[in-house]
Amino acid sequence: MHGRIPWYAHTTLTPEQRAVYDEIVAGPRAGGPFRLTDPAGRLEGPFNAMLTAPGVGGPLQRLGAAIRYATSLPDRSREIAILEVSAVRRCDFEWYAHERVGRGVGLTEEELAALSTGADAVTFDEAERTLRAVCRALLTDRSLDDALYARAVTDLGEPMLYELVILVGYYDTLVLSLSAFRTPLPAGEPPVFDRPAPEREPEGDQRTGL
Numbered sequence: 001m002h003g004r005i006p007w008y009a010h011t012t013l014t015p016e017q018r019a020v021y022d023e024i025v026a027g028p029r030a031g032g033p034f035r036l037t038d039p040a041g042r043l044e045g046p047f048n049a050m051l052t053a054p055g056v057g058g059p060l061q062r063l064g065a066a067i068r069y070a071t072s073l074p075d076r077s078r079e080i081a082i083l084e085v086s087a088v089r090r091c092d093f094e095w096y097a098h099e100r101v102g103r104g105v106g107l108t109e110e111e112l113a114a115l116s117t118g119a120d121a122v123t124f125d126e127a128e129r130t131l132r133a134v135c136r137a138l139l140t141d142r143s144l145d146d147a148l149y150a151r152a153v154t155d156l157g158e159p160m161l162y163e164l165v166i167l168v169g170y171y172d173t174l175v176l177s178l179s180a181f182r183t184p185l186p187a188g189e190p191p192v193f194d195r196p197a198p199e200r201e202p203e204g205d206q207r208t209g210l
Contacts, residue, residue, distance in 0.1 A: 079102040082094065
């Protein structure tokens with residue numbers, strides 16, 4: 001079992017499951033810094049659950065691939081957003097995976113620490129601060145007020161803001177799947193969020209604060 005559901009052996013998949021499996025392991029994620037499969041070839045993280053209902057899991061993984069590889073979000077901004085979702089939702093697997101990706105696109109240890117605790121970092125630029133504020137508002141308020149929306153359009157532009165909204169929704173969906181099915185971390189990986197949620201700094205000025 002992989003949490004609450006079977007851990008699907010790739011040699012016993014139905015044709016529909018096999019198609020989803022092949023898309024994942026042969027797709028652009030395969031060259032990434034975190035493990036897609038265990039030594040026996042079974043999918044790790046939220047990808048295993050996608051095989052449970054391949055008619056939905058297939059389109060879902062393709063949406064994730066589009067978010068990772070086909071948006072106008074700079075790599076660094078995309079990983080800041082994913083890590084912000086991971087930290088707000090305290091999701092160990094997404095942090096485990098995207099902390100590694102984040103380092104690869106230039107996030108420093110100080111910036112990763114700030115993201116994990118909700119703190120600011122002087123090295124985040126204005127657009128990155130706005131991006132974090134948008135992510136947090138979408139996750140906590142499920143919307144954007146007029147001031148933050150206007151700030152986001154100015155700093156990010158409408159196309160990138162749309163992509164960011166979809167990114168937050170997609171990774172929040174993965175968090176729900178990981179939580180509902182009690183998906184474990186890969187063997188040997190320690191949890192990150194095994195402590196009480198940190199006190200987050202209050203929102204500052206709409207322009208300069210997070």
